[in-house]
Structures are given as C-alpha cells and as structure tokens.
Amino acid sequence: DSIAYVTSASELRIIDVRQMTKIGSYPAPDFFATSVDVIGTTAYCTWGYDGLIILDVSNSSQPVLLGQIPANSNMSSNSYDITVKGDYAYVAVYHGMLIADVSLTRRTPSCCRSTRLGCVTV
Numbered sequence: 001d002s003i004a005y006v007t008s009a010s011e012l013r014i015i016d017v018r019q020m021t022k023i024g025s026y027p028a029p030d031f032f033a034t035s036v037d038v039i040g041t042t043a044y045c046t047w048g049y050d051g052l053i054i055l056d057v058s059n060s061s062q063p064v065l066l067g068q069i070p071a072n073s074n075m076s077s078n079s080y081d082i083t084v085k086g087d088y089a090y091v092a093v094y095h096g097m098l099i100a101d102v103s104l105t106r107r108t109p110s111c112c113r114s115t116r117l118g119c120v121t122v
C-alpha cells in the first residue's frame with residue numbers, strides 16, 4: 001500500500017508516499033496525536049488527554065469518527081501508544097495500560113480492563 005498514517009501535534013496526517021503529498025487528515029480534538037495503528041480501513045489513534053479515537057479511513061481524504069474512549073473516563077491520564085490485536089486495543093497510558101473492546105460490530109468502544117503500573121523509566 002502506498003498510504004502512510006502519521007501522527008503530529010495537531011492532526012493525524014494521511015500521506016500518499018508515491019507522490020509524497022498529504023491526501024487527508026483528521027484534526028486533534030484538544031490535544032496532540034501520539035500514536036496510530038491501522039487495521040484495514042480503521043485507524044486507532046491515541047490522542048494524549050483525549051484518549052482513544054477510532055476513525056474510518058476508507059476514504060483517505062475524509063476520515064470519519066467511529067468511536068472514542070476519553071482519557072478521563074477510563075484511562076486516568078495521557079494515552080501514549082496503541083497496538084490492536086483482533087477485537088482489542090492495548091493502550092499504554094502514563095501510569096499503566098488500558099485494554100479496550102474495539103470490535104467493529106459495536107461502534108462504541110468500551111474499556112475491558114485497566115491497570116495502574118506506576119511510572120516506568122527506560
């Protein structure tokens with residue numbers, strides 16, 4: 001595929017790497033985009049204090065919001081990174097991890113589990 005998904009301070013950018021041009025974007029709600037994992041035509045984005053946002057990117061020029069778990073509802077702090085496996089998103093947050101059910105049969109993601117691990121320094 002010739003499409004790249006890139007997070008930035010103000011948006012998720014969708015880039016055509018053959019032309020090296022921006023073909024679409026989705027604005028960051030209130031905070032900066034930190035990570036993205038794209039499975040098929042669905043982009044799963046972490047947005048700092050805005051939490052987990054799920055976008056339909058089947059039309060690269062006009063991503064559409066499918067669902068969200070705000071950070072303040074289940075994450076308790078910034079979201080930093082994401083990996084999606086099957087129906088679950090694994091979200092790294094400042095003091096731990098959130099596991100969210102993101103199955104596409106339900107357009108509303110829900111928190112399955114979260115754990116507080118404490119600050120980790122690498």
